[in-house]
Amino acid sequence: MPKTPNTRLRTLLAEADWSGAQLAAALRQVAAEHGRQLACDRSMVSRWLSGTTPRPPVPQLLLEALSRRLGRPVDAVEAGLSRPPYTVLDLSWEADPLRRLTALTRAHLDPERRRLLHAGVYSLAMLANPVAWSPDAKPPAGSAPDSDGARGRPGRGEVEQMQTMARVFAEAAQLHGSGHVRTALAAYLGHDVAGYLQAPAAEHTHRQLLTGAAQLITLLGTMSADSGADALAQRYHHTAARLAADAGDRAVFAITLRAMATHAHDLGHRTPAVMNLAGRAADAARNAPRIVRAYTQAHLAVTAAPEDRHTALTALRQAEQLHQQADSAPGPFTAYPLAALHYQRAQTLAALGDRSQAIGAYTASLRLRTATERHARTLTHAHLAETLLAHGHLDAALTHWTHFLDNYPHLSSVRAARRLDVMRRHLVPHHRHRPAAALLDRAAPLR
Known part of the structure; x- marks a missing residue:
């Protein structure tokens, strides 16, 4: 035909x-x-x-x-690409965030549709069209003037449950890497959390449920990025930002924008759109708790460093001052460890060309890492080793790559696997150096 x-x-x-x-x-x-x-x-x-x-x-x-x-999102239908054999999932940027969450998690849990999700393309165009904050947002759909927990409606118990699950999933990812836990988190979001959001609830409870969902989806987006599912991670982060905006929660909205900017930076994108997104996160956090403001300013410093030294150093100083003044509670969205601040400080200084101070900052970060922060500690060892080698300290670098390899088998993390590939490339020119050759041999069977 x-x-x-x-x-x-x-x-x-x-x-x-x-x-x-x-x-x-x-x-x-x-x-x-x-x-x-x-x-x-x-x-x-x-x-x-x-x-x-x-x-x-x-x-x-x-x-x-x-x-x-x-300069705007173009979907498959508009481009005439929605007929077979090209299968399209209903993941429009402008779709209702709850519908998109349901579609994403169902596809995530289905092996065939998960393949389609993972085949997606990370979009720089999406960064240029970020989620807008609406200060006059109306009560989100699904809320109802009723008392908490009445007639089986979700209430404070479900809100606290979601906060507990966020801590559990975040701690598991830090200890074992994201690959082992993100499917379980997707199932919890798709089955339990989606049900809470669809059920009628008192308005203030519904907003708390939206905030909790946004936090969990932000975690899932970051886990997906750590697993190398970059397009899927971007979809989750975008959905989380929409829900945080609907909840009227500036702090979570700022944290989610920061997660988007961090993901783009980790992929090597150094475009104005990425820096603007980091700036938007810092602006959104203006009236948030100091710990959130420190968190967003630190990453603004990282993204600005390659192009704007003054902005980077100013943002870094603000992050350090805010961190000193901040009160924080344990939890993935209420705490910003000093070790993490030192890590961002090291990234900023390295981008500014100050390797000596970057080495000091990475070292300070390692000293403060706890035993449960295996994932962060492993990546810090890798980045410190790379910086030391660039500074001409091969033997010191080998020490930290040894620690990296000690922890690597305990993690399921594409980010860690990428650092393993970087280590191999850096050590091949030194293969005649016996300790370097030993590390290359040890790394050979690892993936």
Whole structure:
């Protein structure tokens, strides 16, 4: 049967003022950013316009390229890519956040649909269209003028349960890495938490439930990023920010924006959009507790350091002052350990080219890490080793890479696996040095 021309894609191409060759070049660039080689030229674009459906992961790359060019989100339906064999999950950026949470967690728990989620593309265009804060937000849908817990409605007990689960999941991820716990968290969100949010509740209780959900989804987004599911992590973070805004919780909203900016920075993106997002997190935290303000200022320093030394050092000083003045309670959203502040200080100083002080900051961070912070401690050893080697201290670097390898088998973490690959690349030129060769041999069977 004759193919139906993709007039929607042709319309978007005209709106973007792109030729087929220019779209192909943009696609190759986006693919390269995601570590993929894409053989795409003008003739291939012509086939898509004539009605041929591109195979995954091309559709995701195509939507990202068009979204960047047009400065707005472009979904599969608008681009004429929603017919088989390209399967589309209902994950529109502007969709209702509760519906999106349900779709995400159900797909996360289904092996076939999870494959589609993991095949997604991390979107820089989404960073340029972040969630807006609405200070005059109306009571979120689902709330009802009633007393807490009346007639089986969720109340204070469910709010406290969600706070407890956030602590449990965060501690498990710190001790064992995210790979072992994120599916359990997705199941809890999809089954229990989604039910709490859909049930009628007193308005103030419903807002607390939204806050608790936003915190748990932020954790799941960060766990997904640690597991290498970058597009999925971005979806979770975006959903969490929407729910925090609906709850009217500026502190959690700021923390979630900060998580988005941290994820982008960890992936190596150093664009104005990433720095602007870190700045938005700091602005959103302006009236939040000092510990949250310190948390957002510290990462603003990290993102600003490559381009704006003054902004970076100013933000770092503010973070340190706020941390000294802050009161905090134990918990993943109420505490910002001094060890973590030293870690961000080290990242900032390293980006500013001050390796000597960065080494001191990483060392201070390690001294303060507790036994339960295995994940953070392992990554700190790796970054300290890399900084020491860059400063010419091979033997000292080997000491910290030894500690890294001691802890590595106990973690399920793609972030740790990436640091293992970096270690291998750095040590290969030193393979004639016996201790370096021994570490390479020890690392050889590890993944």
